[in-house]
Amino acid sequence: MAKEKKIDDELDSELENKKLTIEDLPGVGEATAEKLRENGYDDIMAIAVASPKDLADISGIAEGAAVKIINAARKYADVGNFETGEEILKRRKEVRKLSTGAQGLDNLIGGGLETQSITEFFGEFGSGKTQIMLQLAVNATMPEEQGGLNSDVLIIDTENTFRPERVIQMAKAKNLDPDETLKRIHVARAYNAHHQILLAEKASDIAKEFPIKLLIVDSLTSHFRSEYVGRGSLAERQQLLNKHMHDLLKFGTIFNAVIAVTNQVSANPAVFFGDPMTPIGGNIVGHTATFRLYLRKAKAGKRIARLIDSPYLPEGEAVITLTEDGIIDGT
Incomplete structure (x- = not known):
């Protein structure tokens, strides 16, 4: 648990700096990243709004792994969460x-x-x-x-x-x-x-x-x-x-x-x-x-x-x- 928390904290730090590439997402190795890029998923936002099935089919990974990748991307891109009407108005x-x-x-x-x-x-x-x-x-x-x-x-x-x-x-x-x-x-x-x-x-x-x-x-x-x-x-x-x-x-x-x-x-x-x-x-x-x-x-x-x-x-x-x-x- 402590190790997972440390990884999450490190990810949060990188997220704040907004320097992540798709290789920095948990579960995305070099081969997976190459397949994703070949199919147009070459930035964080594109992955954040993708469906797990599409991502799994394209990259050859399990759908559960695709869900984790998408969730990490959404955390970075700040999408997929509930927002107040005031926040939406600002956006x-x-x-x-x-x-x-x-x-x-x-x-x-x-x-x-x-x-x-x-x-x-x-x-x-x-x-x-x-x-x-x-x-x-x-x-x-x-x-x-x-x-x-x-x-x-x-x-x-x-x-x-x-x-x-x-x-x-x-x-x-x-x-x-x-x-x-x-x-x-x-x-x-x-x-x-x-x-x-x-x-x-x-x-x-x-x-x-x-x-x-x-x-x-x-x-x-x-x-x-x-x-x-x-x-x-x-x-x-x-x-x-x-x-x-x-x-x-x-x-x-x-x-x-x-x-x-x-x-x-x-x-x-x-x-x-x-x-x-x-x-x-x-x-x-x-x-x-x-x-x-x-x-x-x-x-x-x-x-x-x-x-x-x-x-x-x-x-x-x-x-x-x-x-x-x-x-x-x-x-």
């Missing part, structure tokens, strides 16, 4: 906001897109989802005092919709250097659902080289929808989609980044009155996304954005206009 002050470029839309979602959260935009083809994503990418490179995050951007493009020419138009409208803006936007084309999941897992590697504060997935569900067809494959699709969503949320938490995703819709034939359109992904996407906005077309290039889900904001609508210069308030 919430670390959350930053990214402007959409339209004041009405910003007001609707509490001042802009939040870091450490997933914001989902869903709607029919042509409702402006990709245009908003491109605008967010440009805005994120701007200084914080102008509504940006002064950061680089990651885009996982699943439908080949990224157009640098459009980014140049939007950057010029914001008086930004188009070449510098393009250099700060890192795009990866996802060719199938598994490739999309892999890109999200590898996003942390890029975030260690560049100051990434915005991760975009456009679109979240297109590959899952086309590759997993029919009720027989529904359970597998939802399981993969659930993992993907939690990988994205974990990235946002670890790097204090905004996660913005687009989603497709389908018509529900059971709806006889009102809008029959429902987002793809069901409850898996609905429960994991922090903010959900429904985009629909209006006249003269206008789009109506309706906030349908938020942890603390009321439902409401904002009108935006898609222009050559980008997203502006609707009039």
Whole structure:
């Protein structure tokens, strides 16, 4: 007991100095650390928010040993414990906001897109989802005092919709250097659902080289929808989609980044009155996304954005206009 207490005291001392690497965690030897790093678990926070089963499968250790490693990491990262509301409020002050470029839309979602959260935009083809994503990418490179995050951007493009020419138009409208803006936007084309999941897992590697504060997935569900067809494959699709969503949320938490995703819709034939359109992904996407906005077309290039889900904001609508210069308030 005395020996264990001494080890704990030594660990606490190191924790206070915040110099621990994953090798310093109890039970993590050189071989285990190598396996963890190969699979993206290369810092304390990544291990602290991992599941014991995933860690055990990746490293080849027993699940009980994985639990001990995770608990030690959580002790260092100060996660997984009960906190007072006051402490959470203090931590919430670390959350930053990214402007959409339209004041009405910003007001609707509490001042802009939040870091450490997933914001989902869903709607029919042509409702402006990709245009908003491109605008967010440009805005994120701007200084914080102008509504940006002064950061680089990651885009996982699943439908080949990224157009640098459009980014140049939007950057010029914001008086930004188009070449510098393009250099700060890192795009990866996802060719199938598994490739999309892999890109999200590898996003942390890029975030260690560049100051990434915005991760975009456009679109979240297109590959899952086309590759997993029919009720027989529904359970597998939802399981993969659930993992993907939690990988994205974990990235946002670890790097204090905004996660913005687009989603497709389908018509529900059971709806006889009102809008029959429902987002793809069901409850898996609905429960994991922090903010959900429904985009629909209006006249003269206008789009109506309706906030349908938020942890603390009321439902409401904002009108935006898609222009050559980008997203502006609707009039």
